Amino acid sequence: MADRLRADAKANQDLVLAAARRAFARDGGADASLREIAKEAGVGIGTLYRRFPTREDLVWAVYSGEVDRICEEAETSAPHPRAWMETFLDFLAAKRAMADALKVVLAGDEERRLAVRARITGALGSLLDTAAAEGAIRDDVAALDVLMALGGISLIAGEPDQRAQAGRLLDLLMDGLRPCR
Known part of the structure; x- marks a missing residue:
């Protein structure tokens, strides 16, 4: 959606996406x-x-907008990865709600799926690098490892009524990321 839209068309698009x-x-x-x-x-x-000529176009637009949002959030959260992790769990919950439709959108498009993962991992990597430079976390933390841990937390405690448990699991993850003193 790189093409430029008239202001009213952009406003309508934003309303549809919301x-x-x-x-x-x-x-x-x-x-x-x-x-x-x-x-x-x-x-x-x-x-x-x-x-959005097809449902898949609309699903992709919503999903890619959420990916944009989560990556931008990583930039503004530095050097506080815990806050970003909360936001990322919300992202995963939204993604889970769209799972069936996303399977159709991403079917056979491994390149697109991997590009999204690389983008999120890169944003998280920058956040972790900043946090490590500030001394908030260890400097030997791989972004993909943290991403996988967050995916696991989401699977274990991804329902709204499990939010407190998810928070405790995030605290455990953060404890593991802190530098040994």
């Missing part, structure tokens, strides 16, 4: 009604389809 994000979180990407998304966004279904 409504889709809420609908996908609530109903999943595969089950969310595109008509209801357009209605919630306050636009006609034609407006939605003009910008």
